[in-house]
Amino acid sequence: MLWLTWRQHRTHVLFAVLALAALAAVLVPTGRQMHRVFVDSGLSGCLDAMSRAEFVPEDATDCGAGRFADRYGLFGTVAIVFAVLPLLVGMFFGAPLVAREVEHGTHRLVWTQGTTRLRWAAVKLSLVGTVTLALAVAYAELVSWWLTPLARAGASRFSSLTFDVVGVVPIGYTVFAVAAGIAAGTVWRRMVPAMAATLVAFLATRVAVAVARPHFLPVRERRFPVVTDTRPNALLGDWLLDYGLYAPDGHKLRRVYRASCAPAATEPCPYLPGSYNLHTYQPADRFWLFQHIEAGIFAALAVVLLALAVHRIRRRIA
């Protein structure tokens, strides 16, 4: 059974390894160059040494982070393409796993040769699962390394284009996509519909969880007065969810990042006395917590889908 599964999937594995190598061939040189500029321009050292205070003086340096982010902004855009890689793995590894056998009737041959359904399912799932996991870890590590300078120089690692392609969440997405593909195959039993179902299920779940993401933990608030000579420290990398100028009675006047008057200014401050700025945010140090929560959600969904798939293989497929 092990040998059979390997024979059935060895071209897949070869293809996946080639794709990973092609990805590395693009990412390693461009990433090395970006890392070099990041260190040589002094940006890395400056960011290490910069203030961790919540508020910094008006004229505090941004270390040239903005310029760096502008220069490599296209890289960030390209990273969106990586957001679909888990889906491709689910469609091409997960969906055909059962659907292809049932569509061609080849499962019957195995089941009538003394291999139980459970053993058949266990070997297939564990082999494909292991390979998927190894690929996902390799790919997630590569992309995380590649995006490090841009994530540190950019506004926040929480921004959806960064959060979704680095850390541990790509592994969660990949495992989920494969499980969705396998489960879809036990329900639709033909390859193309199973792949289409995987596509829809993956996109719908990803969007739903991404919408819920800001509320994984209670948001924090940062209030600061209008008359001040400091500004919030943008380099902390907090995930800013909402911002605005509020009247003293607490209703929102305008959606602006920050309204301010210098205390020493000679002209009168145009804002209502006592009005304040309010930012709601998720602090930057919750990054890994959020990564683990999101990866956990997708891993749990994957387990449920796999249980469903095993159940259907044992009871429903003739």
Added chain:
Amino acid sequence: MFWLTWRQHRKETLFVIAALAVLAVLLIPSGRQMHSAFTGTGLADCLRGLDRSVLVPLNPDTGKTDCGPLLAQFNSRFGGRAPLGILFFFVPLLVGLFFGAPLVSREIEHGTHRLVWTQGVSRLRWTAVKFGLVIAGAVVFAAAYTVLLTWWMTPLNMVGGSRLSLLVFDQQGIVPIAYTLFAVALGALAGTFTRRVLPTMAVTVAGFLVVRLLIAWRARPQYLAPERRTYPYAVGESAPNDLLAGDWVLSQGFHDADGSLLQSGTVWCSGPADACTEFGAGAYNLELYQPAERFWTFQYIEAGLFTALAVALLALAVHRIRRLA
């Protein structure tokens, strides 16, 4: 044969219509909101009346060039939506994957083509009807979603740099239709080689991504020779008119009077001329760009390129089907 092809694809057609409906439900309300904010705040009029010269005067009241506050307001509200358009990069690929790739490969994998060919339907007629119907359906779908998306993106185009830039150009106008046609043709042709559904789909994904990215990155900037423009380091009481002209800037460099490159990017100094002498007299910025009004020319060139590729792939597919066993 028409009836058979329709029966083979009616579920997929239903699926596509549902997808279009979902897309319309998502895009129409948010697009109307964006359009009304765009015209309602006066931003549309402000941008229309904008000075298109290379250097624009500094606004004496605020120290910023015109339209700035309105633009910042619009961007803070809707700028986050621009990356969503990038998701549509994959729509033509999906059509190629689910309609193009199984077109021939599924028949061969299951042997169903033999049944049809031995019932008095010639290979050529079989191919013509299958390809014709599926391609017509794909083009209609692509046209529908492209019209929707082009309308949705109009305000974002006007405020967010150039319509010619990567991943903005690709989502609107007529090129998505050509990409879709190409993806379907690629899938159909790949099926005549690999003859099984799954490898055909994999080849379609890889082939589509490689061709699309290579053409977008390497060929597109060179469809026409880029224009050059220069402006001096000391710009006096004005500022470079950087983004709002909508030109696609390919490279920017700062040169000294002899023309040797000092650094990439632009460097300029507003104020009295005698305060801006750091780099010597005659230092200038040089930009290579594709003008905004070439948008439709580039659309026709790129759409023509992909349509020609699609026709070539389809001709090869027909040739191979006539030789299949």
